[in-house]
Amino acid sequence: MTTNNRIALITGGSRGLGRNMAEALAARGVDVIFTFHSAEAQAAEVVKVIESHGRTGTALRLDVRDTAGYPAFVEQLKKTLGDRKLDILVNNAGTGAYAPFMEVTEAQFDELVNVHLKSTFFISQRVVPLMNDGGRILNVSSGLARFALPGYAAYATMKGAVETLTRSMARELGPRRISVNVVAPGAIATDFGGGHVRDNKQLQAMLIPTIAMGRIGQPDDIGPAVAVLTAPELGWMTAQRIELSGGQSL
Structure with missing residues (x-):
């Protein structure tokens, strides 16, 4: 399945899961615009990968914490x-x-509010007028909105709020046939949080027994799923939470 002539915007697309999402969408025939905060060299690499799939890639600098920079x-x-x-x-x-x-x-x-919740709310608010009817919005939550682990209270609170916001967005954007869903990754080995999961073998040893699939997730477990979940064929699915955790804490 390909999705030719479509175009996506991904916030935070220069590394980690965002990069994997950008590459997976490009592989399915989608042109990709993505934002980056400061990693200009990494952003340029992602553009090259997107272009290697024959698609157009564009990196735009944005500090999502700074709503004054949104206009x-x-x-x-x-x-x-x-x-x-x-x-x-x-x-x-x-x-x-x-x-x-x-x-x-x-x-x-407050930092978490600005990055995770406020940016999702107000970037969506400003970008929706630039979207085609029948478009797809996918917000990113976390498995931590469903299960609790020590040390994640503030982070999990933001993701729970994002899931609530997703349902409200789906209700209000339904008349334009814009579907709004939320994807919730589990423990993934990326550089997120300074490689908190990827580089902490003790944490991995604690988490793996709680995961049905018996391993820590990889970026490739997320990006292709995002490409599928934003496909044209899934327009009837909205206000849904899809967890990609390998069956963590069942």
Whole structure:
């Protein structure tokens, strides 16, 4: 299955899961615009991979924490799109925070709100007018919105809020046939949070027995699934939570 002539916007697409999503969508015939914060060299690499699939790749700099910069970003996005409109929006940008509930600071909490929740809400609000009717929005949550692990209270709170937001967005954007779903990865070996899962063998040893598939997830477990979940054929699916955790904490 290919999805030729479609175009996607992914926030946080220069590394980790976002990069894998961009590459998987390009492999299925989708042109990809993605944002990056500061990793310009990594962003250029992703553009090359997208282009190797015969698709157009564009990297736009954006600090998702800074809502004051959103209007300028939207103008950049409009110029990049030209006379086209977006078919897919993936709200993927994120940051990790690992601290016990009693030690989380207000500054840490606010940072998570800005990156995970506020950006998903207000980037979507600004981008939806640039989308085709019948488009796809996929928000990124976490398995931690369903099960609890020590040290993730603040992070999990944001992801629970994203899941609630997803249902409201689906309800309000339904008249335009824009489907809005949420994907919830489990423990994945990436550089997210400084490689918190990827590089911590002790943490992996604790998590693996709780995962039905018996291993830590890899980026390739997520990107292709995102490409499928945003396909044209899945327009009747909306307001749904799809967990990609290998069956963690069942």
